[in-house]
Amino acid sequence: MKRIVLLSVLSLFTVACGTTRTSRVVTGKESAPYSGEVKILMDGTPVPEGMQEVALVQAIGHGFHADLEHVIQGLRAEAATLGCDAVVRVKVDQGSTQASANGVCMRTASR
Amino acid sequence: MRRLLLLASLALAASGCVYTRSSAVPSSAASGLVPQSVGAVQVRATAAREGARELGFVEANGTGLAELPDIVEEFRQRVAGLGGNYAQVDRIATKFEMQTQTYTYTCGKSTCTGTRAVEVSTTSVLGRAFLIEKSTATRSAP
Numbered sequence: 153m154k155r156i157v158l159l160s161v162l163s164l165f166t167v168a169c170g171t172t173r174t175s176r177v178v179t180g181k182e183s184a185p186y187s188g189e190v191k192i193l194m195d196g197t198p199v200p201e202g203m204q205e206v207a208l209v210q211a212i213g214h215g216f217h218a219d220l221e222h223v224i225q226g227l228r229a230e231a232a233t234l235g236c237d238a239v240v241r242v243k244v245d246q247g248s249t250q251a252s253a254n255g256v257c258m259r260t261a262s263r
Numbered sequence: 264m265r266r267l268l269l270l271a272s273l274a275l276a277a278s279g280c281v282y283t284r285s286s287a288v289p290s291s292a293a294s295g296l297v298p299q300s301v302g303a304v305q306v307r308a309t310a311a312r313e314g315a316r317e318l319g320f321v322e323a324n325g326t327g328l329a330e331l332p333d334i335v336e337e338f339r340q341r342v343a344g345l346g347g348n349y350a351q352v353d354r355i356a357t358k359f360e361m362q363t364q365t366y367t368y369t370c371g372k373s374t375c376t377g378t379r380a381v382e383v384s385t386t387s388v389l390g391r392a393f394l395i396e397k398s399t400a401t402r403s404a405p
Contacts, residue, residue: 175331179306205309208352210331212384241308247359249382254331254355256308 170216172223174230176257180206183235183259190228191238192255199240203258206236213251220244223253231257283337285323287345287392297346297394304339308352315393318345324387331355331386338388347392354389 181204193199211226213219223244231239234257242255297318323338335352342350364381367374 173330177306177332177335179308199309203309205307208306208308208331208335208355210355210386212357243354243356245357245359247382247384248361250359250384252357252384252386254357254386258309 170214170218170222172211172213172217172226174209174211174226176210176230176234177208178206178234179208180204180259182206186232186235186237186259188237190231190236192224192228192242193238193240195241195243197240199258200238202261203238203240204261205256206234206259207231207257209234209239209255209257211253214249218247218249218251220246220251220253223251227253227255231255235259237263282327283323283325283329283333285321285337285341287319287321287341289319289345290317300343300346300348300394302348304343304348304350306335306339306350306352312349312393312395315349315395318347318392318394320390321345321350321392322387322389324385326383326385329386334386334388338390342390342392345392347394349393349395350390351393352388352390355386356389357384357386359384 183206209227209230211223211230213222213226217223224242227239227242231237236257236259238258238260239255240258242253245252321338321341323334323341325334325337338352339350342348360383361380362383363378365376365378367376369375
């Protein structure tokens with residue numbers, strides 16, 4: 153019983169402090185993690201030529217992470233693990249306790 | 264203490280509510296006659312197939328803790344249902360909505376009812392179903 157209470161309190165504490173959850177759907181070919189800075193191109197910005205699609209990526213921030221900074225950071229981190237050097241068509245949606253960012257993870261073909 | 268535990272459990276249970284759903288519309292009467300696809304459905308967001316035949320428009324969404332992979336899988340199945348083997352994702356968006364949830368708890372020897380506001384997210388994937396023949400080339404989308 154004490155364990156359940158502790159777990160519940162810990163869960164609520166975690167949510168209260170803020171978390172960023174990321175997910176991906178691989179649509180192309182993954183490669184080794186990218187260690188450089190991942191570029192972010194917002195929706196409406198033309199996609200540079202010579203890039204290959206790798207995956208759809210999403211980041212959702214809760215609590216104190218429900219802001220642009222954390223969800224973009226989440227997208228960058230998720231993209232880097234897939235070997236992407238850019239996330240294009242990024243769209244950010246803001247709620248009052250949550251924020252979401254979606255984009256397409258891309259890799260420069262010549263890299 | 265029991266009340267606190269009950270509320271915490273209810274909150275966690277409410278936030279854990281997940282479901283996905285989808286819908287599709289054939290582009291034309293003729294495209295509705297294509298049999299359901301049984302093979303793999305390729306998903307792409309930035310490329311369109313040269314010479315691909317558009318079969319219809321597809322939307323899939325997920326609420327609560329539904330993750331992007333669950334929603335895209337729902338999207339993929341809808342594309343297959345239209346007879347497509349190529350799923351083009353045109354747009355992904357998330358909307359947030361405040362909902363009032365009712366819960367009950369034990370107060371003394373009776374059961375009381377309370378309400379609370381919960382923000383629920385819905386992520387939607389909108390795109391198109393295509394049928395492509397083998398050996399067609401891929402080109403970059405504009």
